[in-house]
Amino acid sequence: MNLPKLIYWISSVLLSMLLLFSVFMYFFKHEDVEIIFELLGYPTYLIYPLAILKLLAVVAIISSKSRFLKNLAYAGVFYDFSLAFIAHIAKADGAGFLAFLGILLLAVSYLFDKVMRPKHKIAYEV
Numbered sequence: 001m002n003l004p005k006l007i008y009w010i011s012s013v014l015l016s017m018l019l020l021f022s023v024f025m026y027f028f029k030h031e032d033v034e035i036i037f038e039l040l041g042y043p044t045y046l047i048y049p050l051a052i053l054k055l056l057a058v059v060a061i062i063s064s065k066s067r068f069l070k071n072l073a074y075a076g077v078f079y080d081f082s083l084a085f086i087a088h089i090a091k092a093d094g095a096g097f098l099a100f101l102g103i104l105l106l107a108v109s110y111l112f113d114k115v116m117r118p119k120h121k122i123a124y125e126v
Helices: 003-028 030-040 044-063 067-091 097-116
Strands: none
Touching: 003 030, 003 044, 003 097, 030 044, 030 067, 044 067, 067 097
16 A cells, blocks of 8 residues: 555544544533533534534545545535634634644545545546
């Protein structure tokens, strides 16, 4: 296995683990997550839809079946992590590290996915 492929898989697996950890928290520690959402100013009715979308994003990123869905998952996860990081910074609660780590893992996974992707493929190919 060449180095770009190894870096891609390590970053993608770590990103997936981070997303699956949040899915676990959203489903099984719902009361704790509700408190955090309320403190950050987000509505609590977003918890379950976000959990489902994060689970679907893991499937799209790891499976690579559809380039369009994979890029959509990268974009959605980027927005999720960015908003979480900004919310934690705004509240100055010191808990933005995991969101920042998620952004870094996402960037590495995305960039090395583009390195491994053949140049003649188009972004919206299904």
